[in-house]
Amino acid sequence: MLLALIVAIAAVALISASAFVLLRNRDSDLVVESRPVPTAPPATEEAAPVESEPPVEKPTFRDRLTKARSSLSGYLGSVFSRGAIDDETWESLEEALIRADAGVATATQVIESVRATASADGIEDASELAALVKADIAERLSGFDRSLSIETDGGPAVWLFVGVNGVGKTTTIGKIAARQSREGHKMVLAAGDTFRAAAAEQLGMWAERSDVDIVRGADGADPSSVVFDAVERAAARGADLVLADTAGRLHTKTNLMEELRKVRRVAEKGAGTVTETLLVIDATTGQNGMSQARLFAETVDVTGVVLTKLDGSARGGIVLSIHAELGLPVKLVGLGEGIDDLVDFDPDEFVDALFD
Amino acid sequence: MFETLSDRFEGIIGRVRGRGRLSQDDIDDTLREIRLALLEADVNLDVAKSMVGRIRERCSGEALSKALNPGQQIVKIVLEELTTSLGGESMKITFASKPPTVVLMAGLQGAGKTTNAGKLARWFKKQGRNPLLVGTDLQRPAAVEQLRTLGSQIGVPVFSEPTDPVDVAAKSIAEANRTGRDVVIVDTAGRLAIDEEMMDQVRRISGAVDPHYTFLVIDAMTGQDAVNTAQAFNETLSLDGVILTKLDGDARGGAAISVKEVVGRPIAFASTGEKLEDFETFHPDRLASRILGMGDLETLIEKAEEAYEKEEAEEAAARLLEGTFTLDDFLDQMQQIKKMGPLSNLMGMMPGLPKEARDAEIDDGKLGQIEGIIHSMTRAERLQPEIIDGSRRRRIAAGCGRQPSDVKQLLDQFAQMRKMMKQLSGFGTKKMKSKNRGKKGKKRRGGRTTPKGPAQVSKTPLSLPGLETGGPPVLN
Numbered sequence: 048m049l050l051a052l053i054v055a056i057a058a059v060a061l062i063s064a065s066a067f068v069l070l071r072n073r074d075s076d077l078v079v080e081s082r083p084v085p086t087a088p089p090a091t092e093e094a095a096p097v098e099s100e101p102p103v104e105k106p107t108f109r110d111r112l113t114k115a116r117s118s119l120s121g122y123l124g125s126v127f128s129r130g131a132i133d134d135e136t137w138e139s140l141e142e143a144l145i146r147a148d149a150g151v152a153t154a155t156q157v158i159e160s161v162r163a164t165a166s167a168d169g170i171e172d173a174s175e176l177a178a179l180v181k182a183d184i185a186e187r188l189s190g191f192d193r194s195l196s197i198e199t200d201g202g203p204a205v206w207l208f209v210g211v212n213g214v215g216k217t218t219t220i221g222k223i224a225a226r227q228s229r230e231g232h233k234m235v236l237a238a239g240d241t242f243r244a245a246a247a248e249q250l251g252m253w254a255e256r257s258d259v260d261i262v263r264g265a266d267g268a269d270p271s272s273v274v275f276d277a278v279e280r281a282a283a284r285g286a287d288l289v290l291a292d293t294a295g296r297l298h299t300k301t302n303l304m305e306e307l308r309k310v311r312r313v314a315e316k317g318a319g320t321v322t323e324t325l326l327v328i329d330a331t332t333g334q335n336g337m338s339q340a341r342l343f344a345e346t347v348d349v350t351g352v353v354l355t356k357l358d359g360s361a362r363g364g365i366v367l368s369i370h371a372e373l374g375l376p377v378k379l380v381g382l383g384e385g386i387d388d389l390v391d392f393d394p395d396e397f398v399d400a401l402f403d
Numbered sequence: 404m405f406e407t408l409s410d411r412f413e414g415i416i417g418r419v420r421g422r423g424r425l426s427q428d429d430i431d432d433t434l435r436e437i438r439l440a441l442l443e444a445d446v447n448l449d450v451a452k453s454m455v456g457r458i459r460e461r462c463s464g465e466a467l468s469k470a471l472n473p474g475q476q477i478v479k480i481v482l483e484e485l486t487t488s489l490g491g492e493s494m495k496i497t498f499a500s501k502p503p504t505v506v507l508m509a510g511l512q513g514a515g516k517t518t519n520a521g522k523l524a525r526w527f528k529k530q531g532r533n534p535l536l537v538g539t540d541l542q543r544p545a546a547v548e549q550l551r552t553l554g555s556q557i558g559v560p561v562f563s564e565p566t567d568p569v570d571v572a573a574k575s576i577a578e579a580n581r582t583g584r585d586v587v588i589v590d591t592a593g594r595l596a597i598d599e600e601m602m603d604q605v606r607r608i609s610g611a612v613d614p615h616y617t618f619l620v621i622d623a624m625t626g627q628d629a630v631n632t633a634q635a636f637n638e639t640l641s642l643d644g645v646i647l648t649k650l651d652g653d654a655r656g657g658a659a660i661s662v663k664e665v666v667g668r669p670i671a672f673a674s675t676g677e678k679l680e681d682f683e684t685f686h687p688d689r690l691a692s693r694i695l696g697m698g699d700l701e702t703l704i705e706k707a708e709e710a711y712e713k714e715e716a717e718e719a720a721a722r723l724l725e726g727t728f729t730l731d732d733f734l735d736q737m738q739q740i741k742k743m744g745p746l747s748n749l750m751g752m753m754p755g756l757p758k759e760a761r762d763a764e765i766d767d768g769k770l771g772q773i774e775g776i777i778h779s780m781t782r783a784e785r786l787q788p789e790i791i792d793g794s795r796r797r798r799i800a801a802g803c804g805r806q807p808s809d810v811k812q813l814l815d816q817f818a819q820m821r822k823m824m825k826q827l828s829g830f831g832t833k834k835m836k837s838k839n840r841g842k843k844g845k846k847r848r849g850g851r852t853t854p855k856g857p858a859q860v861s862k863t864p865l866s867l868p869g870l871e872t873g874g875p876p877v878l879n
Binding site: 142145146147148150151211212213214215218221242243244245246248249251252253266297298299300329331332333334335336339356358359360361362364365384 | 439442443444445448511512513514515518521542543544545546548549550551552553556595596597622624625626627628629631632635649651652657658677
């Protein structure tokens, strides 16, 4: 076996060396199945302040965050009640943010900026820091358009849901279907996850619950064709919205990301227009969430984020980094398994709930 | 997986390595970097702190300044700490004297419980057992459907009924006894650790089946909250082990260290891909050395053993060393390598490869292009690449839709490799062959190797851009 291994290693080395060569070459002028250079720039949201956006009903947001709030404020509470500000205060603050998955870089930024404000304002008591921290974070989350667009030049709008495995794409679609159909939209669901066992059945049950139409393909069918068919059916039946599910995929798998790029392209081949591409991220996700957001945005022009499972003990601090570093706004928040447990993201409530 | 953590350590260690002495400042710097690296890798803050504390203690305690090579000393300490944190040793599954052996899967939503229940069933089946899958997730739409689909893919029966999760679990044992299944794998619904009602339900399921093994399924991408989750599940169920999923992404996987530290139970299995066979026993020592950028040779060998026809491979290897390796052989090898998984994964396991080589995005689609070039050659050309001249090159290029220069480059690489292997065979054949002969008596699983052998081989990856000449740091 050792010899076999040597062969393997030698071959791997040779192949990869050659692959490098081809890789380099192809940049110039080879056309043969060249990997498309990411044409879609990372979605940069115009920071048009839409503060007037009326919060729809979201009574559960704050209640559901109670847990996160209590644990974080418990931690911060002890910091804020310490009296005079010292190095340890700052360190504890920074640690609290790191514990909330905000990431070292973002935590450091927040602390530095609060620190500057505190010294400029001559604040010396730790109890006054709470308001400063809150304001600072709220500021970072402000100025994003969080509306969901359904406007097209005729033809159905397509909302595409993407994300890694197990974040809750299918469940999110089920909930959105219920919500949109309550608002009077006529919808078709596209069961574009043809890979995971029983994913289409799962979406089918949601479709039944909300009594909406669903287009399914065979297991292992090309997801693009399923989405295309769903758009066709929507156009034929006068539906104004297609919610397209996709199989969960790790953002590092080039071939699967290419498949996703194709799904998005094909979704617009017929009468449809993709008006939202929503990246679903699990609130328990740590720093890898940034990598996910970055790569999905590069591939399919993500317009916003759905943050799921925020009703657990996870604090979803990754939201801060995603806003700050990628300019991707969180549009919806998943707060439970019920059909109504999906609410609009409200930055002020989010921050309040974290710190009150 | 874990690339970033190992890159980070490589950076720090590269700075420290090779320096004769370490000042206290150097140590502080290094420790700060290690702490930051751990945090960015999602290692829980408290776990990271205590780990850095232990490293610090040992750094001063072992009188670093007197050590022959303090840089290596730090590497060694960090490696040992990581290995200890990740589990120290592999978990061994034993079977109940009175079957069935019951396994309970628990975890948050979307961690991969159902998929991994299927993978685990396949794993047991490969061990010669007769597993029964039990679906108690009656909550998520089509969860049982998913389990049934997986079950039919691997030929394992699934038991479930639309009643009550606890009842289903209780009945499943009788069902297993009735149908003669000796392993029962109970899949449960995903639940939040703070959902008391659901946690109580899983406690009752556990009470009903009295599992021999309770596994927490946790996503390698989990952040700081991994600790809370692990703690809560451990308090409710007293876990026996952890299954770490989605390790095939670029998550740094600090959660693995955190969970291990908190639960104090080994990480039993790692799920490394979407396919049902992408599931392996977790080896903390391997992972620890991978984190430190020292390669994961043992996994590579195991994969090779699975993918290769042994005798064929040995013949090809002999030809390679004699310098009579042909493009046909190469094509064969490429097919085998493909079976072993994505090339980038394999590269990641090779020790001694510099970061640039490991990080370089190697698209397996490129292998297809190389194959295309070779397929466009005549048999004579494949056996004797030397006969390929400019005119043949143009024909080959036209045949596979590439440029003549691509063909030339492939041939140059091939010739170069052949030459290197031949040179190597001077001492190589003798040494390797005698080693190989020694192992033959042991039949199948004889393929372990000492770190020394491969270190020589790893120098051969000839013209990889940016390949440094130094081998991996030699420890111990």
